[in-house]
Amino acid sequence: MTPPDRLMTARPRLLLGLASVAVAFAAADTYVVVLALPDMMESAGIPIDQLQRGAPIVSGFLLGYVAMLPLIGRMADLRGRVPVLVGSLVLFAAGSLVTAAAYDLPSLVFGRFLQGVGGGGLVPATLALVADLYPVDRRGVPLGVVSAVQELGSVIGPLYGAVILAVSDWRVIFAVNLVVGLVLAAAIRNLRFGPKPQENRPDPCGLGPNRTPPIRRWATLDWGGLVLLLVGAAAAALVVLQPTSLVIDVTWGQLFIPVTGSGRWLSPLGLAAIVAAVLFLVRCGTARRPLVDLRGWWAAALSADLPGALFLGAALGGVILAFATADPRVEVFAPQGWWYLLAALVATAVFIWHLRTDDAPLVPRGALRRTPAWGALLVSFFVGAALIAALIDIPIFARTTVYSDSQLLAALVLVRFLVALPVGAVVGGYLTRTVSAGAVAAAGMVLAAFAFVLMSRWDLTSLSAWPATIPLVVGGFGFGLALAPVNAAVLAATDSDVHGLAGAGVVVSRMMGMLVGVSALTTIGLRRYYAEAGDLPPPLQVCGGSTTRCDAFDHLLQEAGIAQEQTVFAGAAVCALVAAVLALVLFRAAETRALPSRPWVNP
Helix, strand or coil: CCCHHHHCCHHHHHHHHHHHHHHHHHHHHHHHHHHHHHHHHHHCCCCCCCHHHHHHHHHHHHHHHHHCHHHHHHHHHHHCHHHHHHHHHHHHHHHHHHHHHCCCHHHHHHHHHHHHHHHHHHHHHHHHHHHHHCCHHHCHHHHHHHHHHHHHHHHHHHHHHHHHHHHCCCHHHHHHHHHHHHHHHHHHHCCCCCCCCCCCCCCCCCCCCCCCCCCCCHHHCCHHHHHHHHHHHHHHHHHHHCCHHHHCCCCHHHHHCCCCCCCHHHCHHHHHHHHHHHHHHHHHHHCCCCCCCHHHHHHHHHHCCHHHHHHHHHHHHHHHHHHHCCCCCCCCCCCCHHHHHHHHHHHHHHHHHHHHHCCCCCCCCCCCCCHHHHHHHHHHHHHHHHHHHHHHHHHHHHHHCCCCCCHHHHHHHHHHHHHHHHHHHHHHHHHCCCCCHHHHHHHHHHHHHHHHHHHCCCCCCHHHCHHHHHHHHHHHHHHHHHHHHHHHHHHHCCCHHHHHHHHHHHHHHHHHHHHHHHHHHHHHHHHHHHHHHHCCCCHHHHCCCCCCCCHHHHHHHHHHHHHHHHHHHHHHHHHHHHHHHHHHHHCCCCCCCCCCCCCCCCC
């Protein structure tokens, strides 16, 4: 019998291609902010020497990306993959618009939060779409491609941001995001493919009974909602942009003066924008054919267990805020980190109680009962714990040693690692068709561990010689090799009606592994640094009687910093080996290979 993917027309492949482009673009946005952050802070009135005050710009994106991911993944199971892809892209575009127009820190953080929610929702929906379009034994390559384009964003993002910042303002980056997000949403929404299915045939992609999105004709367009949207958007744009010619005008300037207090949104224009937004939401909730089907999305959110998602989101958010707002070079937690963790612990307890008592919980009972399903979450956690050491500590090591005068050159050292990641992802997906997922993932993590062992032997001048490229390329390739098998294992071990949730779980587990990993490895590294620094002779003795620090003493401190990074790399090697062993043991029952009894014969 002809496998389903052989019967597919070009349009389902085009759908998956557009979804992959969306994933890559959202991933690129995750990294582009690294270069734009100083300019964004300056626009928000934050001095560049107070970098920690700008941390919410980054943590806001992470919070939206991770905390809402389980809910969006579950909604992709209940409402359909395509509606969630389109909705995520629209939300990502809306966040880009808010970020581009932001004038202070709260508006920047809110925009980045919306971008995180939208960008994060693309990943589980796309993974579930692969499972819908391909049989179990042929998912490896498309999963590898999706993983590859996601990791490719980490390479393209900084380069794309650098090009725009070289010729224009940081806001242009998010203006481009707005346009691309809307174009991709429109393209996916209007994509039509395939013949009409049989009656009562499942429609996991969410394209409706004819697998064709309904066409909204001008006669049925909600003109009232459109007018409210345009009026609100125009008023909000004026509030944010504050055109000088209007502000200084004797008549029009009155619209920009706050009625009370000093906030921009308390001006007549700001209040008009707020009223228009409220009326638009009411219209969307009551109109027969609204511009945005809020009733449908609200019903889907309730069906997906919105209360449970909020409990889990609070737990994940507490962990994110505890770790992501800390400076990994000098501290494990943010100053208020323990309070965040306490809140996360309480929210976790409430979430577990909710899962046990609710009739239709966020995670359906038995959804992850098979060993490869929950095992994929565990493997993904340790993959993230090891991966974060490369992403953070390779640039730090480069800055500590040969590139002490250039942050850019230090960051470019990581590119050698990142370029090998998508290559490994595609190869890993291909191998998964003929080799067990556990063996492929284990091999990849063993390569990553070997690379970290080599890195733990780097010294003061290692990065200035070509052999340093070997562990960078091998490590990136190894991590890439493990990505597709993990996704393939969790999709093969779960039912189709929870594939969105399962894909979200893998992503959340990896992100949590990154946050916990950076904390644990930083703790170990700092202990090594303080031990090395504590054994140093006093500056007076090293510097020949001088009371000030000299180059010789600075060199000793540099050696202590190198010892710290060597310890971090060694710890990352242990995490990688743990992931390899777990993959080999827990993925034994995950059948992702092509079965000999089901050969495809070209008719």
